Amino acid sequence: MRSVRTTFQILEAIADFQPIGLSELSRKLELPKSTVQRSIATLADLGWLRPDSCASTRWVVGDQVRKLSGKVDDDGQLTAAPPPRSPRPRCAATLETVHAAVVDGLALRLVDSVDSELALRLIQPIGTRAPLYAGSAGKAVLAAWPDADVESYLDVELPPIASGTITDPETLRLELKKIRQQGYALSVNELTEGMTAVAACIQPEGSARPVATISINGPSFRITEDLHALYGEKVMTAAREIGRELEH
Template sequence: MRNVINALRVLEEVAIRQPAGVGELARGLGLPKSTVQRSLRTLYEAGWIRPAGGGLTRWQVTGKARQVGRRAEFGLRDAAMPVMEDLRQRTGETIHLMVPEGDAVVLIERLETDKPLRIVLPLGIRLPLHASANGKAVLAHLSRPVAELPAYTETTITDPDALRAELAAVHVRGYADNRGEWRSDIAAVAAAVLGPDGPVASLSVSTPASRMPDDRRVEYGKLVTLAARALSESLG
């Protein structure tokens, strides 16, 4: 069982760091190089990873790993759509479904507002964990720190202590918010969709900044928290 767990941990770390070498993976996981090397060989023989650039020193995930991930996303989308539609009906705003991937969250589904003034984000876009509502909702349930906190706007949180305080507040109220921290014209509230081992996704209500005053932010925050909880329960 320990060998299986180590192999899965190595696969996850390769996906985050790819292309990644043995030493880098061992340091990141806190495992001996010999253990990481055995796991890499097992994953390679099973078709989950392949050498990057033709050598056997750095590794990346294969299409097999991506196919499994896409099938999981489809299942998540199917479960999320009715919850997202109900949230859109209640708010009249754009609803986003994002999944954590490394040091970002990735947009995998959206339901748009019918209001003429809207902000459309393309599917597949990556948003930083520390500077987006979806990212902070996920980050609040992760134990690992963010290595870098670059500024995107004047309101981006770049101080580690301030970010820790913000994430503690997310835990208390149940949702994260974004006050123009990634783009100054966007406001959002988001809540994490939780599985047995932590966050698997996040749901958000996203609006132009002018349409989210503080009272509406609280209202939408409560709604998105209930929606994320319902999706978590439907996923088991």
């Protein structure tokens, strides 16, 4: 049982810190390199991990995580994993990267991505997690929560991730109010420097909270201010379509 627990501990750590190498992972978990290496080899063989495309000695979560993410709700019950089809047709003609993420506790986990074909683009591994307070997708989810739940969430420190991350609770409250009014969320330099994202949450009728998000992501010099409202309409339309499909 100890080896099983260690294996899951390693998988969770890689999901949190990916891409990450063997030595760094061993230090973070305070485990022998040999133990970590054996578990990584097993998880990679089963498809739960894969080498990072930019550095073969660093690891990210694999396709098995993508298949499972979003299929289990807070009560441990299997659910449909949004989106039912690729997010690209939902936000066609933007030429930017389109992400679909599911709510995973107090974070979002990326479960589907159609990457831009342009040279400068945002690429993130499937399974990447992000806190709800940072980035357009997370803020879209928070904006749909009841006020009491938002206040409970904000009763913790909000550490900066990039230069534009909102770390002041009062500023974030005002931001969430704006998102509720316009129906979509915007972020600039909140998760990745130089990147802008526009997102809307997916909330099927009858669901108490959003279950997922869809977002358009790209360099800020391309997603300029004059495109924010247009892309906002695109993600809101896509989110409504997916929400209706999930109802069935």
